[in-house]
Amino acid sequence: MAIPFSYIIRNLITRKLTTLLTAGGMALVVFVFATVLMLEEGLRKTLVETGSPDNVVVTRRSAETEIQSVINRDQAAIVESQPEVAYGINNVRLTSKESVVLISLIRRGSDKSSNVLIRGVGKTGILLRPQVKIVSGRMLKPGLSEIIAGKSIADRYNGAGIGEKLYFGKREWTVVGIFDAGNTGFDSEIWGDVDQLMQAFRRPVYSSIILKMNDPTKFQALKARIEGDPRLTLGAKKESIFYAEQSQVLSNFIRYLGVALSGFFSVGAIIGAMITMYASVANRIMEIGTLRALGFRRNNILSAFLTESLILGAVGGVIGLVLASFMQFFTISTMNWQSFSELAFGFTLNSSIIIKSFVFALIMGLIGGFLPAVKAAHLSIVDSLRAV
Amino acid sequence: MGNSSEAIVHIKHLTKSYRRGEQTVPVLTDITFDIPTGEFIALMGPSGSGKSTLLNLIAGIDKPDSGILKVGGTDIALLSEGELADWRAANIGFIFQFYNLMPVLTAFENVELPLLLTPLSFKERQERVELALVMVGLSDRMEHYPSELSGGQQQRVAIARAFISDPVILVADEPTGDLDRTSAEEILAILDRLNKEMEKTIIMVTHDPHAAKTAHLIRHLEKGELDVEN
Structure with missing residues (x-):
């Protein structure tokens, strides 16, 4: 059996402020990431639902x-x-x-x-x-x-x-x-x-x-x-496809911009998580040495610290998604670059966006916690026990 | 000196040195001795004499440079990192100078830690932990966190943790070094009981001649070499 979950959770609770600040950093990134996906989905939904599958639009080819x-x-x-x-x-x-x-x-x-x-x-x-x-x-x-x-x-x-x-x-x-x-x-x-x-x-x-x-x-x-x-000299398209295609340019732009922005921000959040986790390892060197002496294996230590950083990511993911869900109450309008006219649309949250955002948060936690966890698992027992 | 066939610890021509920058500093030079099963031995010596290093080697948390080191019949120098961890979990109980309890776990949970490495059910673990805490006189402190306990109480929790999985050897590194006289006496009395009643082999490193007197055998280390003294 691995190191008890209560040990991992209580260590996070003991360092409430650090935990919240680190998770908060990740929450902001998840918020940006989810909001952008929601915006893209809102645009797509607005235009796709504009068209009916029974209707055909005939335009010049x-x-x-x-x-x-x-x-x-x-x-x-x-x-x-x-x-x-x-x-x-x-x-x-x-x-x-x-x-x-x-x-x-x-x-x-x-x-x-x-x-x-x-x-x-x-x-x-x-x-x-x-x-x-x-x-x-x-x-x-x-x-x-x-x-x-x-x-x-x-x-x-x-x-x-x-x-x-x-x-x-x-x-x-x-x-x-x-x-x-x-x-x-x-x-x-x-x-x-x-x-x-x-x-x-x-x-x-x-x-x-x-x-x-x-x-x-x-x-x-x-x-x-x-x-x-x-x-x-005409072409025919199903109305639903005709409008879905109209969302393409703007939707791609929103997606690329959003993914790039979240990507840059996530580097900051990952570094934040890494610093927190390194501090967490540094503060518990003696505990790590003791656990190893008691017979816990390196992979027990590794998974305990990875779990800790995954929890940080998960907390960040939940906070970020809760914040992002409020965006559903807002409608924005922008120029649809394909029709050159004003188009109003909302932020749409769906299960796919929730899953993607949450996985994104966990990945940030995992990357941030990986090096500190490896360090913790590879500490020498004798040196760790001296670190009183 | 014990008979090597009955010895739980068999050490022959053991050497250990540390690298400090470019220099190699010898810590133990050609140590040969046996510890009989059921012995209570105190290792004494000035700081830097190598007594803690010897204890660490016997406990399987450090590896010798050369020589034979058999504990309970197992040549532990040959074990891999993972095998050594399992071996420690089954054979060694640790008692540290500063107790080394997990501050976020209760007394009960700290004592339970080594049992998490066994296949025991929660119910079985609970029974054993409660019994161990009764034995060290802390049945009313099970749900207390280490910060809510005195030094002597914390060390008693640590002792319960050390013997909970019924190891053959208890290693204690300055177990009374951080305690007042009364608490130290209590700890030494518990160790004595563990040796006499539960027949645990105890290897204790100490600076304190008074503590050493609880042991049946005292060995002195001086500059990495062993003297015999009773």
């Missing part, structure tokens, strides 16, 4: 985003007539020809502006996005200069609240409703009637066509037909 895409009316008509398109009530084809433009709006309580995406939708636009619900006011009426704003936009931009007016496209638009899109990317958009918007911005072309499939398993056939049609 070379365009990565709707902003860059152009689809003329003839091409739109061909896409709309594809046999895979689902029909809704009253035999309405579930397609939405959409046009997106970016406008600059001033944030509430500041003079700073940001790009906001205006989406012109067809009558069926909202039917294709069941997660979008009007939470205040009413749905816009086609043929009028009416708009509805996502809740993230309504809260944060001047003129975007219900009953307020926005001026763009050389017209005044009235916000008649606020919609909640379930924390997806649509929450960061303003929607209007597609024909009114195209007139206002003098645009003869659509940006994208969204269609709901009657059978999602036929996607490959639809894609092949659209992409193989010589009259079309």
Whole structure:
């Protein structure tokens, strides 16, 4: 049997302040690490959940985003007539020809502006996005200069609240409703009637066509037909994949920056743990010598000190994760570098992030404690017993 | 001198030296002697005479340079590090001048430590520890931490720890060196009982002639060499 766990725990408790400070250092690193992963996950979740797997987004083949895409009316008509398109009530084809433009709006309580995406939708636009619900006011009426704003936009931009007016496209638009899109990317958009918007911005072309499939398993056939049609220069993607790809650049940036930052910080925390553990060994040389004399083996000593530093790491991991979990109450907004428009998203904690952060904390503890533990295990018994 | 066939410790031409920088300092030169089973022997001598080194060699926490060192029939110089640890756990009980108790463990837990290296169950360990603490007169101090005990009480805990796993030899390095006269007498009385009633072989290093008198045999070391004196 190894050195009793109570011996290890009580030694940590005896040195309360040192233990807490060391674990606190590791907790901060775990906090940064977990927060960054939560941010990346929040972004990914927001954009991935924006898309529905039954919907298909058709854009110009070379365009990565709707902003860059152009689809003329003839091409739109061909896409709309594809046999895979689902029909809704009253035999309405579930397609939405959409046009997106970016406008600059001033944030509430500041003079700073940001790009906001205006989406012109067809009558069926909202039917294709069941997660979008009007939470205040009413749905816009086609043929009028009416708009509805996502809740993230309504809260944060001047003129975007219900009953307020926005001026763009050389017209005044009235916000008649606020919609909640379930924390997806649509929450960061303003929607209007597609024909009114195209007139206002003098645009003869659509940006994208969204269609709901009657059978999602036929996607490959639809894609092949659209992409193989010589009259079309268009590409088709499942909506969920289309939005997931939009999160890639920003998500990668957050991940690399976060991992690099945590990596640098962790060096400091590991050195902190190492100093603590070396001090712990130095203070207990006589105890180590005694334990060895009593018959405990080197690996008993090694594992006792490694366990001690792993506990330090675990305590740091738990504190860091508890702190990071509070970040779920915050929402941040930033420019999505692929659509060049404002995107609001939250910090999302999931079990994978908890496990990764905790393992990260344990690894920091293990690395920090390794050399001191090896030193402790290799002390000469006779020399240790003299160290009274 | 005991008969080598009955000797629990058999030492022949034993030498030990330490390196101090570039220099080699001889500590023990050609020591030959036996300790009979069940003996209570005191090793005396001035500081630096090598008595603690000899004790460490017999206890298996240090290795000789040359010579024969058999303890309980085992040539311990030939054992590996790990084998030596197991051998110490089974055969040697240690009593130190400064008690060397774990400050974060209670008296009970300190005494229990050597038993953690045995296959005994918790219940068996508990019974043995309680009995050992009763034997050293500390049945009412089991849950006390070392800092809550006097020096004499701490040394009694250390003695209970030394004999708890029923080793054949107890080695004591200045066991009364840090104690007042009364406490020292109590400790020596316990050691005497362990020798007489439990037939433990006790090897005690001491500076104190009064303590040495408790032993049945006194050996003097002087500059690494052994004199015989009774």
